[in-house]
Amino acid sequence: MYKNIVIPVILDHPEKNKAAFEAARALADEGAHFTLLHVLEDIPVYVSEYVPNDFVVEARKTLRSKLDELSKTLPNCHAAITEGRPGTQILKWAEQNNSDCIVIASHRPNISDILLGSVAHYVVRHAKCAVHVIR
Incomplete structure (x- = not known):
């Protein structure tokens, strides 16, 4: 069905990644x-003075x-890292790289998701390509 699939990954939820794969x-x-995409969120200004200067460089390497x-678990797959707000960056990456599908894992919604929204919710509402949400 799809030829260019983006899979946003969060490394601390391997079970969600496996289901998305x-x-x-x-x-x-x-x-x-396939592209495995991880969004490295910006460090808030009020925290940045407490973070070592090389933190982002080392985090990127890891x-x-x-x-x-x-x-290596998917054929014809590469990894990419971008920085910023996750929902916005996922959509930007998908559009710039002519993706025809985003497969994104989601968690069970809680009250904060109702008030603030989740990344998956944002992606579903604003994507210009197909989106498959995995629970």
């Missing part, structure tokens, strides 16, 4: 291309290593 495989055309390992 399985769904992406099921939705993919033969020879499809993320890159973990994402590269994960990307």
Whole structure:
């Protein structure tokens, strides 16, 4: 069905990632291309003075290593890291890279999601391509 699939990943929820990978495989055309995308959120200004200068550089190295390992679990897959607000960056990446599908894992909603919204909710509402949400 899809040829260019983006899978946003959060490294501290491996069970969610596994379910998203399985769904992406099921939705993919033969020879499809997969991108594992991790969004490194900006450090708030009020916290930044307490964070070591090389924190972002080291965090990127660690993320890159973990994402590269994960990307070996899907054929024709590569990893990417971007920075900013997760929902916005996922959509920006998908549009700039001509993705035709986003497979995103979601958690069970709670009261804060009703008031503030979740990343998956934002992506579903604003994506210009197909979105499959995995629970």
